[in-house]
Amino acid sequence: MTVEPGTAGAAAATTDAACGGTKQSPASSSGQQAQQQQQCAHVPRRALSLKLSSCPRTCPRPSIDLGDVSAPVPVPAAVAPLFAPLTLTGAPKKTAFQLTNRIVYAPLTRMRATGTIPQPSAATYYGQRAVPGTLMITEATNISAEAYGYLNSPGLYTPEQLQAWKPIVRTVRDKGAVFFCQLWHTGRASHNDLQPHGTAPISSSTRPITSPEYTVYTPTGPKPYPTPRAATREDIKRIIKEYAAAAVAAVEVAGFDGVEIHGANGYLIDQFIKDNVNDRTDEYGGSIENRCRFALEVTEAVVAAVGADRVGIRLSPFTNFLDVADSTPYGTNVYLLEQLNKFGLAYVHMVEPRMAGNEERATTETLLPFRAVWKGTFMAAGGFRPGSGAQAVASGHCDLVAYGRWYLANPDFHKRVLLGAPLNPYNRDTFYGGGLQGYIDYPTLEQLKEKGQLQEGGAAAVTDK
Structure with a gap:
């Protein structure tokens, strides 16, 4: 960094x-x-x-x-650290992205593609939130047909998908933002009805998602998650190549500035990392070193494909989303970060322990041991408000703060933070799927002012937490 x-x-x-x-x-x-x-x-x-x-x-x-x-x-003063510039780069420092601020638009699953092809409205959605010198990360994007686990989530593996991404990327980059695409494989968090040829979804093992709170939405309605099939060595080699191919497609075809490897939140890479899912007895299971091997091999392939300075990775050491858990989260992720340091990535993006899926929880766990180990740019995500994000940067907790729900609901998020203006509330009912409501219709301050709906006295609300 x-x-x-x-x-x-x-x-x-x-x-x-x-x-x-x-x-x-x-x-x-x-x-x-x-x-x-x-x-x-x-x-x-x-x-x-x-x-x-x-x-x-x-x-x-x-x-x-x-x-x-x-x-x-x-x-x-409470938000000033969020507007300190930072040069985002990795090894061998061929590419340097000049960020004017520490605010990042977090990767947010929206499920508004037409099948797997992004809609033109995505250009409006991302463009509304694009600010010069701001890092933006796309919604999770499938690297292959097998990776698909959520209806209407976009892909990055067909010519039609890539053509649809081009005007979206161009809109964001024309506004001066830095745009990374998040590379996604859902693994066992899928269903036979969503898989090519109706096969069982793939994972590190045959352990399924069993908690009744989780269901998978298929074309015929919600269903329990099925028993996955354990990836063979040949499967693993193939999937690693698919990650690399998706990275090349993102950068060289669609025009993204870089890619983020989604290694978090209970999806395929996390299913190898977490020991309550991974019960393998080969070189990809058992010890911490073996459980991290797949993540490291994916990273190595993606770095070789597009360069380390265009690659980030997202990890969630403490998540229990989709029935994953790690008996030694500190030991596992300290080792993983020590190995990832060798690549010289653009950044690591870690989810705060207070986040369990889309909800917050009380916890005494912390990202600080990982911050101490990581030698590059460190991004934190999960439950931040403007004031708390600024405090996190000022204290050294992180270099970048990823904002999701609040940025989603406030296209002019930077302006509201700077002016201490009130924030639009977000609507959970429109997070996933549906049409344009809750997607491109959140009002800006100017629009509220024109309608006479601008509230006064919002400064404390955006800086006190």
């Missing part, structure tokens, strides 16, 4: 009276000391897009210009 002086993720932000911005105290980030230097935090009051411009005051850093001609105002 390359962090500009004074903007290290592990730095503690303090108010600088002369500038009205933030001053970063020296602290370790990815094993290096950041120099103490002021970070200008002045921004104009009105905003629709972010771009760098010179601060009208004598600040050593550029301000974030949101397209207004009015006098700049300081970023609220």
Whole structure:
């Protein structure tokens, strides 16, 4: 990770009276000391897009210009760390993405494709939320027909799918955002009715998802998850090649900036990592080293295909979603991160222990041991509000904060955070599937103002948690 002086993720932000911005105290980030230097935090009051411009005051850093001609105002202290720039890069540092802020649009399953082909409305959806210098990650995207486990989730393995992705990617990149595609294989979280030729879904073992709270939606309605088939060595080799092929398709054909390997939330890679699912007795099961082998081989193949600086990976050490569990989450993931460090990835993306599926829970577990091990850019996701995300960056808990539900419901999320404006509530009923409602119709501040619906006094609501 390359962090500009004074903007290290592990730095503690303090108010600088002369500038009205933030001053970063020296602290370790990815094993290096950041120099103490002021970070200008002045921004104009009105905003629709972010771009760098010179601060009208004598600040050593550029301000974030949101397209207004009015006098700049300081970023609220509680959220200032979210607007520190960061250079996102990995080994061999051939590609460097200049991020103007630490806010990331999280990968969110929306299930609005036509079969497996993204709809044109996806260009509007992602484009509404695209901000220059912001990292965005697509919804989970199937790497093959076998990977498919959710109705109307998009794919990345046919010419029709790739052609449909091109205008979506172009819309986002034309707005200056950095766009990564999340590569997905659901493994046992599928059904024979969704699989090619009606075969059983594949997994690390034959252990099925049995909790009654989980059902799989098929073309004929919800059904219990079936017993999967255990992947053979030949299957494993084939799937690894499919991950690499999907990465090439994403970057070289669809035009994405990079890819994120989905190794979290109970899907195929996680089904190899978690020992309550993986009961194999070969080189892909048993010990921590063996259970992590598949994840590492997938990563190696994807890195070889598109370069480490275009690859991230998502992990969820503590999740119990889809009946997965790890008896030694710290030992497993510390080892996995130590091995992943060798690739020099663009970032690692880890799910907070408080998140169990789409719900939050009380927990004493923490990502800190993983943050200490990881040598690159560290992204955290799960239940953050603007204020708590800023605190996470300022304290060194993470370098980037992935926002899901709140960003989804607020296309102008950056602007609301900067201005301390109220956030639209999200609607769970429209998260998955359906039409345009809950997809591209969440209002911006300008739209609310035009309708006379803009609430006052929202600053505390977006900065106090």
